[in-house]
Amino acid sequence: MSRNSLFISITCLLLSCWSCATTKHVDIPPVNIYANAPNADVYHASYPLKISIKHTDLDLRFDWERARVFGKATLTLQSYFYPQDSVILDANGFEVKAVMLLQDAARKKLPFTYDGKKLAIALDRKYNRDELFKIFIEYTANPNQLEVGKDIASPDDRGLYFIQPDELAGIPRQLWSQGETECNSNWFPTINNTMLKMTQQIALTVPDSMITLSNGLLKQSKRNNDGTRTDIWKQELPHAPYLVMIAAGNFKIVKDQWRGKEVSYYMEPKYAPYASMIFGKTPEMLEFYSKKLGVDYPWDKYAQIVVRNFVSGAMENTSASVFFDRMNMTPAEYKDETYEDIVAHELFHHWFGDLVTAESWANLPLNESFATYGEYLWLEHKYGREEADMHALNDELAYFAKDKNKELDLIRFNYADREQMFDEVSYQKGGRILHMLRETVGDDAFFASLQLYLKKHAYQSVEVHDLRQAFEQVTGQDLNWFFDQWFLAAGHPLLEIKTHYQDSTKQVIVQIAQKQDLASMPLYKLPIAIDIYVDGHVDRQTVTLTKQEQTFHLPATKSPQLINFDAKKCILGKKEQSKSLDEWAYQYKHAPLFMDRFEVLENLNDVLDSAKAKEIVVAALTDSAWMIRLMALGAIEKFTKDELKQIYPTVKKMATADERSYVRASAVMLLRTLFQNYDNKEIFKIASQDDAPSVQQALHMK
Structure with missing residues (x-):
């Protein structure tokens, strides 16, 4: 999952203060997370397994006006190891109407107790681990009536969301789910345990005008006599309950394919013409990741859907990722932010998170650190190391930006709330740790270890030691030292x-x-x-x-x-x-990496009155890395009038010709400030034709 608070943007550098130490988040409502008390005596173990869910069958209808779910659930269950004569299910805020044991064609009522959150069912006898049994539950779910602070921790935990139409605001009617962490039990009965793996079938009855989406493949679509249609989606490969998803609304499907599998993009009709622009690299990503990991994309299809008012940035539901509505982009908006990293992030989760799942929220980095590093791998492959390293710098800055992050272990069992695990430590720090591991063992060993890890634990749940052992088996080295200091310690x-x-x-x-x-x-x-x-x-x-x-x-x-x-x-x-200024100058000119040059500019702030330092800044204005060019623009405010006159042609050219919109926008702002006494009318006229939002904002900012 991509959290809102984890999207880092370099746009803060448009009127760049000299240092790159500050970054700007996407401006959408934050997730409020509260830190543990110092030395809190908390340990969150993996949930015990008493009952396994082998298959979930749901028949769902909806009350759109009152935001209710009328559900019929049939769960195929099995005792995990010890014989069991009862089942406890998570079912938050339900009206439970019937609970029955299914035996062939017969139905037998089962006694149950329900406290509003847990449904405790007494079985007719003890069932051994080699026996399957089925329980039928008829219920009504009321996710909108769940009280924050009592039933759920925040409004982002409802699990199922009914988006009511608003013609004036241009908001269409939609329905979508969000299961992570433990929210799917707000709309169907299940067990909130990431160690469970189950198959599923979901029947969705919706107005005939709507398009539906769920995990797996659409097996049947039947029009009913009341103006509704029932779509039946079947997921035949096992996955964790929190990865179950449904969505419905007025979407247009733009179809693509990869190796004969359907790849599809669900967009509102207004934005469907831009679906290929936004998501069109997905087949290439599928091919790259499959070859790089040595494990082919395992699921039946891959769909990506953009919904309104999503509670996060995106979510990697198995075979059907959901994205926030900032992905509803025009070509102009795409010039500023492509969100290609988010597309890569959610796709990479289909190996790390969906195929192989963290067994507990304490082990969440086994999902999120990998998805974050998946962004780096894609950018490195598609655009080269320089682009990937710029992205990695944002990850580092995000981690270092909060002092409390140095107090948190990557794999940690002492969180006060599981939502705390979705932070810059699990994502950005973890991604950088994986890069260090890659550099430590070498590329061949790194990807061979990941291949072993994925194949050995496919459709299973894992803890961090499973990852270490895969690396040790491949490399023949004891890697406890690396895992102890980076995965199991803070700072x-x-x-x-x-x-x-x-x-x-x-x-x-x-x-x-x-x-x-x-x-x-x-x-x-x-x-x-x-x-x-x-x-x-x-x-x-x-x-x-x-x-x-x-x-x-x-x-x-x-x-x-x-x-x-x-x-x-x-x-x-x-x-x-x-280092001496001569050494910094030599490093800028001769060292090969983006981060070499970033280090140089980062360390020139105190010596910008030096001619040699200014020479470096002037050279950086035409650097191959757009972030370096942006930093250089932020430094020229310390130039004299004569020095500004010499670089004016360069800045003027950057305002209209630089390939990166943020650089163009920064140059435009400088023309309006540092170069306001120059004749910029013609260049502003040209820039006014640039429809990138950042450039337009720079032109009209007061």
Whole structure:
């Protein structure tokens, strides 16, 4: 799932304050999460398994005006290991009308008790683990009547949402569900346990004018005599109950395909012409992920639907992902934000989350860290490492932006509320940790380990040790040290780096100190790549930091022009290192990565009165990375009038010709401020034809 509060945008740099340390979230209502009390004595274990749900069969009709569900559920159940003579189901806010045991063609009433949340059913006898039995439940669900603070924690937990039409606001009537974390039990009886895997069949009876969507394949569609239609959707591969979804409304289906499987995009008719623009790379993503992971996309189809007023950014329901209505984009809006990362995120979940599912909310990063890293993998494949690294920088900034994040383990059992797990630690930090793991074991071993992990645990639930063991089996290495310090501990390293050249021994001396609080964070073991640049030649040395303070002696024939610490730019941590302006200039010109150049501009703020620093900024105005160009525009406010005059043609060109709309918008704003005394009428006339919202906002902002 993509949480609202986790979307990071670089648009804050449009009128860029010099540092890139601030980021801007998408402006939609936040999810309120409250931190644990210090040293809270909380442990959330995995839920016990007493009863397995093997299959769920639902027959659903809807009261659209009163937002009610009239449901008939048939659950095929099995004792997990020990014999059971009762079943306890999650069913929040129901009116339970009948509970029966189905035996062949006969129905037998079963005694039950119901407290408004739990439905406790007494069976006619004990059932052993090799016996299947079926229970029928007739009920009415009232998700809109659930009280916040009593029945549900927030309005985002209703599970099923009836969107009432509003012609003036252009809002159509819709219905959609959102099951994660434990909200599906607000509209059908189930067991809220991520370790369960079940198949399903759902019959949806809706007005004949509506289009429906659910997991799996549409097996039957039948028109009824009362102006309704019943669609029957069948999911034949097992998945967790929270991944069940339904949706209905006035949608147009734009169909695509991948390897003979249907790939479809459900959009409101107004936005359907842009469906291929928004979602059209999905087949290519399916092919890339299937080949990269060595495990083909396993589900029967892949549908993506955009709904109104969704409670999150998106949700990876098995074979049918739901997206928020900011995906209802025009070509102009697409110039600013494509949300391609969200499309990739939800698709990657179909391996990590849907096929292999975290066994508890404490292990949620096994879903969300992977989906976040799936974004990086797609961007790296499609657009190159530079684009992927810019995206990764946003992840790092999101994690570092909140000081409390350093106090939280990645895999953690002491959350006060399971919704707390959906944070920058589970998503962004976890994604960066997976990148470090990839760099640690190498590409071949990394993807071979993921293939083993997925194949071994397909249609099952897992904990973090299953992931570690897959990596250890492939690599033949004990990786407890990596998992203990990154997956099972809080924080990140704070590294103080000092370097100098010792001419008498022809050695580069690298002194590293770990400055993090060792009372709350690990003493890290860190493999570190160090590039030594001597007269155009680069010598990479790899060292392993294991102590709080450690000195390394590395060979060099003469004093280097640059010592590039963490040359792979993969360590998730804070680094303090002083370099001369000459070294920064050399790094900008010669080091190969986006993050090398980002480090340079990030460290020039205090020396911008220097001519050499300004030379770097001028060069950065035409950098290949749009974020670097944006940072450079944010720095020129410290230039003199004569210096501004020299770069004016460059800024003017950027306002209309830069390939990234945010850069064009920033340049337009600077023309209106720093260059307001210049004759900009013609360039503003050209820019006015640019329909990117950011550019239009820059032109008209007061």
